[in-house]
Every structure is written in C-alpha cells, then in structure tokens.
Amino acid sequence: MPLPDAVTRLIDAASRRIRLERTFDSVVVFVAIAGALSALLLGVARIVVVVWAEPVALGLLLLAIAGAFLVGLMRRPSRAAVALAVDQRLGGADRVATALDLVARGQSGRLVEAQVKGAATWADRQTVRDFGHWKPHPRLLGLAALTLVASVVLAVPASRADAELQRRQEVEQTVNTIADEIDDVADQIETPEVRDRLKQAAAELREAPDLERAMETLAEARQSLNEGTDDQALALKTALAGLEDKLAQAPVGEGSTAEEQLRNLAEDAGSLSEADRAAAAERLQKLADATAGTSTELATALKNAANDVASGGNGDAVAAAADAVQAAGDRVQAQQDRAKASSAVRDAQQAVSDAQQRQQGQGQG
Structure with a gap:
C-alpha cells in the first residue's frame, strides 16, 4: 500500500x-x-x-x-x-x-x-x-x-600592509603622471632617436617599483641624451641662419629655403647661360667665404658648388651642398630636440625628488 x-x-x-x-x-x-x-x-x-x-x-x-x-x-x-x-x-x-x-x-x-x-x-x-x-x-x-x-x-586599524599599499599607490600615481608628461614631450620631438629614447624612459618609469628606481631610470635617460650632445650644433645653427638670411636677400635659385634654392640650381646648372653661371658661381663663393668662420663643412661644400658652376659642371657639387645644408639642419634640430628632452627629464627628476622628500616626511611623521 x-x-x-x-x-x-x-x-x-x-x-x-x-x-x-x-x-x-x-x-x-x-x-x-x-x-x-x-x-x-x-x-x-x-x-x-x-x-x-x-x-x-x-x-x-x-x-x-x-x-x-x-x-x-x-x-x-x-x-x-x-x-x-x-x-x-x-x-x-x-x-x-x-x-x-x-x-x-x-x-x-x-x-x-x-x-x-x-x-x-x-x-x-x-x-x-x-x-x-x-x-x-x-x-x-x-x-x-x-x-x-x-x-x-x-x-580595521591601519597596518603595515595598509601603509605599504598606500605607499605603492602613491608611487604608481607619481611615476605614471611623470611618465605621461615625458610621453607628451616625446610626441613633440622630431628626431626619431631622441623621441624613441624618451618613449623608452617613460615605459621604464611606469615599471619602476619605487621612487629610487624611478630616479635611476631618469638618470640613465638623461645621461644617454647628454652623451649625444653635438658641440658643433650651435655653430651650425649660426651658419645656417646667416646662409638663410643672405639667400633670402639674394637668391641663387627658386625656393623659400637655402636647401630648395641649391637643389633647384643643381637641376638648372646645365642650362645656365655664361652670365648666369658666372653670377651664381660668384654668389656661391661669397656665401662660402661668409660661412667659413662658423662652419668649415658648409663653407667647403659651397666652395665646391661655386667651382662646379663656374666650370660648367652638371650640378653634382651644388646638390652635395644642398645635402650638406640639409644634414646641418638635421644636426641642429637633433641638438634642439636633445636639449628639450634633457630638460623634460631634468624636470621629471625634480618631481621624483620632491615625491621622495614628501615620502620621507610622512615616514618621520
């Protein structure tokens, strides 16, 4: 049942x-x-x-x-x-x-x-x-x-672990802020080598476990930037400024910059009349003489260009002079970028140092 x-x-x-x-x-x-x-x-x-x-x-x-x-x-x-x-x-x-x-x-x-x-x-x-x-x-x-x-x-009461966790969070926030600022400067840098070094420093900074390691990272970055300092960049900058000014007043060819004028002159060298060739050669020689006191490299390139034009050459030496002007401009830009990057790293070091002092003050308190 x-x-x-x-x-x-x-x-x-x-x-x-x-x-x-x-x-x-x-x-x-x-x-x-x-x-x-x-x-x-x-x-x-x-x-x-x-x-x-x-x-x-x-x-x-x-x-x-x-x-x-x-x-x-x-x-x-x-x-x-x-x-x-x-x-x-x-x-x-x-x-x-x-x-x-x-x-x-x-x-x-x-x-x-x-x-x-x-x-x-x-x-x-x-x-x-x-x-x-x-x-x-x-x-x-x-x-x-x-x-x-x-x-x-x-x-509930704050422990050593709480203090350590707070310290790590403060370190992370500090280094991330500084790394972001370095990244912003790197985005403004034109020279690839300098830009990449700043980006590398920012990436390493974000991985720093403490402020001491962050300071070491910045010191290494600044040292590597300073090692690439070009001592001739200032003289080249002066020489280029003078060259640009003179060619703006009395051009040797078409173009808004010295490099453009030289390249256009190199292309037209074979078709110049005797009078134009003589005038261009004379002008290039005067530019070489004016530049000799600040840049031997540019002066030599301009002198060779003057001889090439005067002898009825095909303009190869003039093109080489344009290359020399471009290279000089790149060197000047690179040095300016290095100075800007080094300044950004120096400011970052100061920010880390200030953070270290605050941390020490909290520890004593």
Whole structure:
C-alpha cells in the first residue's frame, strides 16, 4: 500500500527544515574555521607586510559561507531519519517511522492498515512550525563570533600592509603622471632617436617599483641624451641662419629655403647661360667665404658648388651642398630636440625628488 499523502507531506516538509538547520550548523563551523584563519593571516600582516591579507581574509569568509550552504544543501537526510526526527520532535510515538517502515517493506493486513491510517490522521494535524527553533552548539557559535570579532579588530586599524599599499599607490600615481608628461614631450620631438629614447624612459618609469628606481631610470635617460650632445650644433645653427638670411636677400635659385634654392640650381646648372653661371658661381663663393668662420663643412661644400658652376659642371657639387645644408639642419634640430628632452627629464627628476622628500616626511611623521 502507498504511504498516505499527509505522511509524505509532513516528511518532505520536515526534510527541508532539517536540511536548512544542518546548513546553518555548517555555516557556523565553516565560519569559525575561516575566521580563525583570517584572524591568523591578519595578525601576521600586522607584523610583516602582506598587502593581500585583507582581501584574502574576506575571501575566506565569503568562501566559507558559500561552501557551507553548498555542503548543507547537498546533504540530504534519509527519509527514515526524517521520520524518526518527526516522531521525536512532534511527539509522534513512532507513528511516522513505523508507517514508513511498514510501507517500505510491503506489509499488509488490518493491523498494518490501521497503523498507517492512524499515522496519516496524526500527520494531517501536524506542522513543522512545531519543530522548535534552531539551536546551534553554543561553543561553536561563540568560537565563530570570537574569530569574526578578532578579524574585524585586526582588519580595521591601519597596518603595515595598509601603509605599504598606500605607499605603492602613491608611487604608481607619481611615476605614471611623470611618465605621461615625458610621453607628451616625446610626441613633440622630431628626431626619431631622441623621441624613441624618451618613449623608452617613460615605459621604464611606469615599471619602476619605487621612487629610487624611478630616479635611476631618469638618470640613465638623461645621461644617454647628454652623451649625444653635438658641440658643433650651435655653430651650425649660426651658419645656417646667416646662409638663410643672405639667400633670402639674394637668391641663387627658386625656393623659400637655402636647401630648395641649391637643389633647384643643381637641376638648372646645365642650362645656365655664361652670365648666369658666372653670377651664381660668384654668389656661391661669397656665401662660402661668409660661412667659413662658423662652419668649415658648409663653407667647403659651397666652395665646391661655386667651382662646379663656374666650370660648367652638371650640378653634382651644388646638390652635395644642398645635402650638406640639409644634414646641418638635421644636426641642429637633433641638438634642439636633445636639449628639450634633457630638460623634460631634468624636470621629471625634480618631481621624483620632491615625491621622495614628501615620502620621507610622512615616514618621520
């Protein structure tokens, strides 16, 4: 015969209640263990720097609660055990357990039917609300509360780990700001070599673990920039300025710059008249003489160009003079870029130094 619906409903309801109580019991046990581990970890973090102590401690507690619910919900009590619990808690005098056993064994007869019917009649009047309140083990509950309180007490006040984490965040913010400023300057640099060196310094700066390493990175970058200093760049700048000024007043060819005029003259050299050739050669020679005091290289190139034009050459020497002017301009630009980059690095060093002083002041405070 089947188990009456009233008995089945009561057993199912009691099973859910028992599973919930066991889940709460598991939560208390798991939290007590996790709380003890968290308190131990946080206690160690008060002595030595463990920057991940607090998130791990919180993770342990959350994992303990989740694990307890998972374990509690997975552990299903047997129907026989639930039936015994129903009889014990609700005063069933073994009615439910006996009825469940008789039905499970397939017993029949008047006595069996009477027993099962009596259990059904009794079960129909019962509810799991009469099961009583959940009562955890007082010692376990006290231990769980103690470990939680200890964890909170150890986590709330600032620890060495908190100070170290704050220091690292300040260092990261400082070096990232300085690196961004260096990147901005690098974007304004025309010389590829100098621009790449600044970009490299900014990238290395972002990886610096502390301000000391950041200062070393900047010192290395500044040294490498200074090693490429061109001592002749200032003289070349003066020579080019004079050359540009003179050719603007008395051009030797078409173009807005000295380089453009020389290149156009080189292209037209073969088609110049005698008078134009003589005039151009004379003009180039005067430019060579005027430039000799500031740049021997440019003066020599211009003198060769004058001789080439005067002799009716094909303009190769004039093109070479244009190349020399371009190279001189590149050298001047590179030196200006190096000076600008070095100045940016120097400002970055000062910013790091100021940050170091602030950090030392906080440490003394």
